[in-house]
Amino acid sequence: MAAGVTALAVATLLAKAAIAGARYWPVLVVLAATALVVAAVCWVRRRSADRARAARGAGLPLSLSGIDALDDQGFEFALRDLPVRDGWTARHVGRQGDQAADVTGRHPALGRIVLQAKHTTVGARISSPVMYQVKGAAGTVQVPTSPSW
Known part of the structure; x- marks a missing residue:
């Protein structure tokens, strides 16, 4: 009904x-x-x-073996190119005393990103103190207090 x-x-x-x-x-x-x-x-x-x-x-034709063959700085530049490929503005800032930031990026809709690269041998692990350093620096040092970049 x-x-x-x-x-x-x-x-x-x-x-x-x-x-x-x-x-x-x-x-x-x-x-x-x-x-x-x-x-x-x-x-x-x-x-x-x-x-x-x-x-x-297409501008990033690196295979996994090509990435493994990069030196430390080459790996950081390849890491910078990945966000650029996806529409971010990114710059390489890695150097001695970089406060755990190798690449910083900004996206108009998604905000800011800080990347830390660690280059190791195959099967090696990143130690816990390094991870704590990265997490601590990203939260306190790398987050800007003003909108300037």
Whole structure:
């Protein structure tokens, strides 16, 4: 019984919309055309962004063995290039006394990121004190108190 009442209500609403649509068909045509234009613009922008992302990714042709072959500074620069590929602004800041930051980056929507690189031999582990240093420095030293970069 409830389904029949619901179907009758929906049919009534559709009939009223059809009658109103017949009266205001020019407005409906303009709205439909606007919706199509907006959809086309969104599709073109998305395709353009996908192509730009693919082009940035093509600039980083390093394989895992290529990454393993990098020296410490080369690895830091490769680490800098990864956020740039993904739309971030990033810069290499790694040097002696860098307060546990090798790369800093900024994204307009996602905020700020601080990266610390550790280059080890295969199978080696990073010690706990180093991890505590990175965590402590990232929270207290690297988070800016002013919006300047």
